[in-house]
Amino acid sequence: MKIALDPYMIRNVPLLELPSVVAELGYEWIELSPREDFIPFFRHPRVDDATVRKFRKALDAAGVGISSMLPLFRWSGPDEDARQAAVRYWNRSIQIAADLGVNSMISEFNGRPEDPDRSEAQFWKSLDELLPAFEREGIKLALEPHPDDFIENGYDAVNLIRGINHPNVTFLYCAPHTFHIGNDAPGIIKYAGDLLTHVHLADAFDHTASSGNRYILNPPGTPARIHQHLDMGQGEVDFDELFRELSANGFDGTLTACVFAWEERAKESSVFMRQKIADYLSGISS
Numbered sequence: 176m177k178i179a180l181d182p183y184m185i186r187n188v189p190l191l192e193l194p195s196v197v198a199e200l201g202y203e204w205i206e207l208s209p210r211e212d213f214i215p216f217f218r219h220p221r222v223d224d225a226t227v228r229k230f231r232k233a234l235d236a237a238g239v240g241i242s243s244m245l246p247l248f249r250w251s252g253p254d255e256d257a258r259q260a261a262v263r264y265w266n267r268s269i270q271i272a273a274d275l276g277v278n279s280m281i282s283e284f285n286g287r288p289e290d291p292d293r294s295e296a297q298f299w300k301s302l303d304e305l306l307p308a309f310e311r312e313g314i315k316l317a318l319e320p321h322p323d324d325f326i327e328n329g330y331d332a333v334n335l336i337r338g339i340n341h342p343n344v345t346f347l348y349c350a351p352h353t354f355h356i357g358n359d360a361p362g363i364i365k366y367a368g369d370l371l372t373h374v375h376l377a378d379a380f381d382h383t384a385s386s387g388n389r390y391i392l393n394p395p396g397t398p399a400r401i402h403q404h405l406d407m408g409q410g411e412v413d414f415d416e417l418f419r420e421l422s423a424n425g426f427d428g429t430l431t432a433c434v435f436a437w438e439e440r441a442k443e444s445s446v447f448m449r450q451k452i453a454d455y456l457s458g459i460s461s
Contacts, residue, residue: 176426178452179204179242181375181433184441186210190222191229194237200442201449204242205234206281206431214246219264220271227274234275242429243279243317243373244272250305251286251298251325258297262304269305273312279429280309281317281347281373284332286325289398294325295335302339309343317373319347322355322400329356329363336370347373351404351433353412354381360413361420372428374421376452377435378410379403404435406444407451418455 180202182188188196190212197205207213214220222230234240246268248261272280286294309316320332329348336346346367353360358381364371379402382390390401407414432448 176456177204177242177429178202178449179206179429179431180445180449181206181208181245181431183208183210183433183435184438184444190226191233194230194234194239198237198239200445202432202445203238204240204429206243206245206429206433207241208245208433209247214244214264214268214271216247217249217261219260220246220267222271224274227271231275241275241277242431243281244268244275244277245281247283247285249285250282250301251284251294253287253290253293253297255297258301262301265301265305266308269308269312269314272314278313279315279317279372281319283319283321284324284326284335285321288323288325288327291325298325306341306343315343315345315372317345317347319349319373319375320352320356321349322352322402323398327355329359330366332356333363333367333370345372346370347375349375349433350412350414350417351375351377351379351402351410354379354383355400355402358383360417364417364420364424364426368424371424371426373431374417374426374428375431375433376407376414376448377404377433378407378412378414379405380410384411404433406434406437406447414455418458 180197209216213222248264249257250261320326320329326332333346336344382401392399430452434444437444
């Protein structure tokens with residue numbers, strides 16, 4: 176099992192210094208999420224081959240590996256020009272992952288929840304174009320349902336991934352999205368079975384509690400989604416039941432600390448999360 180850090184809260188650390196900083200925080204693995212000098216949100220990668228080589232050397236020197244890369248592109252959106260651009264960005268990102276020796280990438284379904292049929296059609300078109308590249312490089316793709324995607328429910332996401340019917344495509348469960356994707360972590364984890372290869376760990380409050388009045392959004396009826404990525408224990412996700420089901424499911428994939436809420440105490444939060452994950456793993460193995 177790999178325990179990784181999503182270093183988004185320390186994204187201002189220069190890329191070539193990032194591996195040593197992550198090692199100091201107690202992690203052996205990085206889940207590399209979007210950053211402006213590497214692969215930014217929704218735009219073409221910014222890194223060149225020379226920097227990729229330097230980054231790989233820095234990783235080796237620090238004794239840190241990349242468990243997975245997480246690019247986010249509009250590959251399922253209704254706009255065809257944007258979809259074609261996203262496929263170009265994906266292809267370059269896949270090449271970067273291969274050059275770094277990374278065999279796992281993560282992403283979201285994207286698209287629009289108010290236009291799910293069109294979004295799914297665009298998703299399939301992009302996937303048909305990209306799967307040969309994943310196959311060629313031996314890279315697996317883990318997909319997660321995300322608030323405001325064309326698929327938000329965890330069970331529906333597992334069903335779609337089963338429909339893809341490809342050994343390179345797996346499922347990711349994101350704990351801080353629990354209250355958006357079905358509020359049933361044990362059930363979704365069990366239902367995913369062997370398809371589950373990654374879990375994102377952070378806490379969140381249940382926005383549906385108090386008759387839906389925990390968060391008051393204006394104007395009434397707005398479709399905005401709200402959630403947090405807090406330190407474990409600061410919200411309402413039941414991590415006891417989540418880890419029990421991971422154990423029952425024989426999970427042996429990647430657990431990623433992905434807290435985003437505390438940039439002012441990013442290092443303390445990262446160290447806390449590493450210890451908290453170790454405590455839960457120790458608890459389910461004893």
